[in-house]
Amino acid sequence: MNPQRIEVDYRFPVGSDAEKQAQILAVGQTAGSWDARFRYRDDVLRAHLGEVLQIQENEDGSQQATIAFPLANVDGGIGSLLTMIFGKYSLGGTAKVVGLRLPEDYGVRGRYGMAGIRARLGVSDRPLFMAIFKPALGLSAEDHAGILAEVALAGLDIIKDDEILPNLAGAPTRERWRACAPILEARRDRLGRDLLYAVNLSGNAQELQTLARQLVAEGANALLLNVLAYGYPVLEALASDPEIAVPIFAHPALAGAFSAAPEHGLSYALTLGTLMTHAGADAVLYPAHYGSLSFPAAEESAIRDALRARGVAAVPSAGVQPGILPQILADYGSEVILNAGTGIMDHPQGPAAGVLAFFEAWERYRAQESFSLEELPEGPLHAAIDKWGNGHG
Amino acid sequence: MNPQRIEVDYRFPVGSDAEKQAQILAVGQTAGSWDARFRYRDDVLRAHLGEVLQIQENEDGSQQATIAFPLANVDGGIGSLLTMIFGKYSLGGTAKVVGLRLPEDYGVRGRYGMAGIRARLGVSDRPLFMAIFKPALGLSAEDHAGILAEVALAGLDIIKDDEILPNLAGAPTRERWRACAPILEARRDRLGRDLLYAVNLSGNAQELQTLARQLVAEGANALLLNVLAYGYPVLEALASDPEIAVPIFAHPALAGAFSAAPEHGLSYALTLGTLMTHAGADAVLYPAHYGSLSFPAAEESAIRDALRARGVAAVPSAGVQPGILPQILADYGSEVILNAGTGIMDHPQGPAAGVLAFFEAWERYRAQESFSLEELPEGPLHAAIDKWGNGHG
Structure with a gap:
């Protein structure tokens, strides 16, 4: 070319x-x-x-x-x-x-990507586990800190705000960050490795950039952006800002408005893949075919391949829970971030058990042990599969 | 509600x-x-x-x-x-x-709108006439100044860059503005009223905002933004910036990626109408049914009505030329900005004649005189209708 x-x-x-x-x-x-x-x-x-x-x-x-x-x-x-x-x-x-x-050097390259996120976390040998604060709206900053404390000590790698939670007068973003920051510090002290918290950005383009700078100045170690709702140029500005040197997670909200129609718009592989990798995303969330969303598996793998071609972390989302870890690893290998919403937060024994169930699933997968309910010992993974199944019905 | x-x-x-x-x-x-x-x-x-x-x-x-x-x-x-x-x-x-x-006060309201643009121009009693620099790419700053000089003295109200012309190393936006600024000054001195030049913005969100501030600091009196390609939050930031107190023209490029599909996305009345009026646009360009674009007339009037409901200037574009002025005024009345690309720049007698043809058309329309070629005196309008017709075949 x-x-x-x-x-x-x-x-x-x-x-x-x-x-x-x-x-x-x-x-x-x-x-x-x-x-x-x-x-x-x-x-x-x-x-x-x-x-x-x-x-x-x-x-x-x-x-x-x-x-x-x-x-x-x-x-x-x-x-x-x-x-x-x-x-x-x-x-x-x-x-x-x-x-x-596009030419290889077109646009902005994410400063971290999958390798940089791994380096930041000090985890090189397994998939990364990610959770989402739930419920999305209506919690106080202290509620968030309480949830974070549970999953942090269970060893979670990454957590993010729900994408629909903007900077609200009733729930200011910086207040939430300040309540959560000590939990992250305690976790690093205790486990010797970081937990990234991707804080959701909102506001007009100028306010959003200012908010990002303030958060990073106060210690925030990751950010979340609804790229399609705010515009790729907003992502580019964040990824080019020397004051914002943290991994940026791109959320796919609104991508369907560009990409879901069969004969109009731009394909998902472009909106969530190629364009993201030239606009500075370090990690991109996108719909997986594991959940109830009727997302075509072919679109999902095209997005994954576009991201990996430029070292951006692939974060398949929807329907991710411990029981289908073998299926996800078969599709992705271990170079993947497993992003579970309810799959962690709604674990019958609580969010910490939700995290532990993923680790247990990973260990069993590595040991090539069965995921059938009858052969599982009592514990977090058993409880998860009892609730959500193992993907084999 | x-x-x-x-x-x-x-x-x-x-x-x-x-x-x-x-x-x-x-x-x-x-x-x-x-x-x-x-x-x-x-x-x-x-x-x-x-x-x-x-x-x-x-x-x-x-x-x-x-x-x-x-x-x-x-x-x-x-x-x-x-x-x-x-x-x-x-x-x-x-x-x-x-x-x-949305609630009436949701978001950002444009500081000018149709009334503010009229006040800025000192023209209250007729439709406003707007042109587009053509060709879109490949002209020098001096070429632009030369074109501008022609249409400025003919009495044009507004001109804009082509939306596909970004800030290029080979054609820097500020250089173009600096070449054009003296022409606008001379025009004001000569005719006693301003010509607005909507300069196209580009770059990442931060660069774009900085460029807008620099242009306005150097005297630019209007701006153009491809809102769908850059994001509504970028428009909001411009419209909220006290340093950028000039009318902002919103261009519809890329809106079809959101709005053209029958069963996906958001309707044009939202993307080019309602959302623009709550994000700070003063004027919005959108496809008219006068041209070769197969744009549905119902969508066009829904956009127009959404804009007018909040005082934003409606700028129907595509196929606009002097011969169909009566048709446009029947659809819009005189509270409209007539945006002609080729309809001015490709006039057989040159761009100045293109502008004069619109004024001639307006005078004839007011006097309820015929637009049929046989009854027109020689001159700019005759030449325009000879080339492009009068909308009646």
Whole structure:
């Protein structure tokens, strides 16, 4: 691939005039046409035009076109990229953006990624275990600290706010962080390793950046951003800010509004995969097919592969509980962050047991021992599988 | 409507279990469920739950549900709002958000709107005429200044960058502004009224805000933002910044990725209408049905009405040229900004004549004179209609 170009694949519905649509994209989304007055600038203008590289018919009869756009048309960010590849066209044409190949150094690279998060935690030899504060709304800062204390001493690696919890007058984010900070310190003292708490960011772009700086200045060691609801350029700004040198977890909220439609928008592999890796995410949460969400397994593996191709941590979420750890590791290997919401917080013996059940599951998996209820000793894993099953019905 | 609530309408496809989906939205997108450990917080938790207000079947067999969400769940911004009303749900459920009723004072209100833009320009009695720099890419700062000089003295009200032109190393935004600033000054001296130049913003969220401040400090009198590509919170930050006290024009690029699909995403009336008016836009561009874009007229009028309900300037775009001025004024009245790209820049006698043709069209329209080619005197309007027609074939 020419390093001075960006390649984009568009899929058009059955019966589309792909040749014509591809030309509209290559010309209409770039320099357009010009008349005699600008003849003296012909060379420069032409250098900004896109080029149709290929048009093919897919097996299902849909059409697919690949367009090469000059790198010189964009500023290195996702905002100008999205505007170029799909901006005005999205309002009129029916197409889905299904492929995107950017130069390796395009955009912002996360400062940590999976390797950096592992280094930060001092855990190299197993999947990482992550929990979510629940209930999402209505708890006090002290309630959060109480929950955190339970899971922290059980050995949890990462916890995050629920994504729907913003900075509320009735539950200020910094107050929550301050209540939780001593718990994290105590945990490090006790277990000799950190627990990352990804604090949810909110506000307008300026407030959000300020909040992130304040949190990090007060010791916060990870952040959470609803990237689709706030914009990739907000993520880029966080990931480029020297005052915010902590891992950034990207949440997929709202991604379906861009990616769920069959013939419109951009595919999940782009919104939650490729674009995230060029906008500075260190870890990306995305729907797994283990839960009740009807998320296609093929989309999930495409996201995973896009993240891993650039060292970003893959965090499959939904339906994650200790009983299906073998299934997840079969899909992912151990280079994965297992993100459990109810799968930890709603454990029948409490959140700490929820964490312990994951560790127990990991040990049994390594020892190649059975996950069937009858063969499990009493304890956290037994109680978890008794409640949620082991994925084999 | 209860001022402490946000009402949202969701449309589900034919055959959906709307009751079930509505419950998932009302509960799963708010406090969720909780167990005995949090009984002592029952009252607070319950106050964060959504409520299903209504479920009905539409004429086409699709289902529609209205959910009320507590205002206490969000922080007053669009980021937390979108995360709540559609965040996680968008990844699993099939629904389109088709209605949104926010408290009057929710979010950020544009400081200018249509009235403020009129006041800034000193034009109260006619539609405003707006042009777009073309070609979009490949011109030097001096080229821009040259184009601007032509249209400025012809009396144009507003001009904007093409939305695909970001801050490029080869064409820096501030350099372009500096080349154009003297032309705007000369125009004010000569005609006694301002021409607004909406300069396109780009970069990561932080860079973009800094660029906006620098431009305004150097005299820029309007800004352009691709709101969907950069995020509503970026618009909110601009509109809340005391250093950026100029009208902000919102461009619709990428809105189709959210709004074009029939059964997914959010309707155009929300993405380009309601949400823009609560995020601080002063003027919003959106596709008109006058051009080749196959944009539904019903969507266009829903956007227009949402904008006008909060005093935001409506800027229908696409296919706008002098010959269809009567048609546009029939649809809009004169409280409108007519945004012409090629309709000014590609006028056969040059851009200045393109502007003059609009003024000529306005005068003829007021005098109720014919727009048929045979009855027009030679001049800019005649040349325009000879090239583009008068909308009557």
